[in-house]
Structures are given as structure tokens and as C-alpha cells.
Amino acid sequence: MATTEQCREALEQLSRNLAGTGGEVRKATSLDRSLSCHLTDLATSFTGRLQDGALTGITENPGPPPTKAEIRLTMTSDDLVALVAGRLSFAPAWATGRIKLEAGLRDLLRLKSLL
Template sequence: MASTEQCREALEQLSRNLAGSGGDVRKAATLDRSLSCRLPDLDLTFTGRLQEGTLTDITQTPGPPPTKAEIRLTMTSDDLVALVSGHLSFAPAWATGRVKLEAGLRDLLRLKSLL
């Protein structure tokens, strides 16, 4: 099980990755949406904002998210670290249920280029 600090670093790395991306990925990442990443194995939720191609205002709270974010991810702490490091591909992880993604239909369509 990854530590809370490893998960926070993974989210910060994801933010840096998004900020440095181009093309369709950059276009998809320019959404302005609230985001939550629930890690049930740590009983922890990270929340923040996806805006201007980066994740901002990343905070952590114990348990489930305090409010319903517009984009919601659920996965284990190890899967979060593996996804960001490139050791796990999002599409197969999502298809097999290791990663759960919930968002509005328009957001899902726009986010598909990130997958």
C-alpha cells in the first residue's frame, strides 16, 4: 500500500505532466472542474480543481469526499502511483474495474483523450 505522501506526490506529478502536455491532452486538461480521487485502502480522499491544464488546490480529507466533485476517481493508493508513473495504463485499469471514473457525459467525452 502506497503512503499518503506517495499519493500526494503522484497527484503533484500528474499536475506537472498535464501542465507540460500538448495537443489533445492539453485541450482536454483545460477543463475547469472540481476533482476528487478516493483511495479506499487509505480511507482518504484528495480533492482539487482541474483548471488551465493543471491540478490546483489539492487537499486531503479522511473518508469519503465532503462534497460531490464534477470528476470523481476511485482506486487504490498503489494504482494511483502506478498510473502516474506509467506502470499501469488507464484504459485497461478502468475496463477491469481497478479504476472507477465518474463524470458527466460531456466531460467523459472530453477526457477520453487523456485515457
């Protein structure tokens, strides 16, 4: 099981990765949406904003997210770390239920290029 610090580092790395993209990926991440990532095994959530192609204002909260974000992810800490490190592919993990993604239909359509 990954630690909360490892998960925070993974989210910060994800933000750097997103900020360095271009083309369709950059377009897909240029949303301005609230985002939450609930880590079921740690009973912890990280919240922030997906804004201008980066994650900003990342905060840690005990338990489930305190408010309903516009884009919601649920997974284990190990899956978050593996996903960001490139050892876990999002599409198969999402299709098998390892990772849950909830968002409005428009946002899902825009984010599909990331899958």
C-alpha cells in the same frame, strides 16, 4: 500500500505532467472542474480542481470526499502511484474496474483523449 505522502506526490507529479502537455491532451485538460480521488485502501480522499491543464488546490480529507466533485476517481493508493508513474494503463484498469471514473457525459467525452 502506498502512503498518503506518496499519493500526494503522485498527484503533484500528475499536475506537472498535465501542465507540460500540448495538443489534444492539453485541450482535454483545459476544463475547469472540481476533482476528487478517493483512495479506498487508505480511507482518504484528495480533492482539488482541474483548471487550465493542471491540478490546483489539492487537499487531503479523511474518508470519502466531503462533497461530490464533477470528476470523481476511485482506486487504491498503489494504483494511483502506478498510474502516474506509467506502470499502469488507465484504459484497461478502468475497463476491469480497478479504477472508477465518474463524470458527466460531456466531461467523459473530452477526457477520452487521455484514455
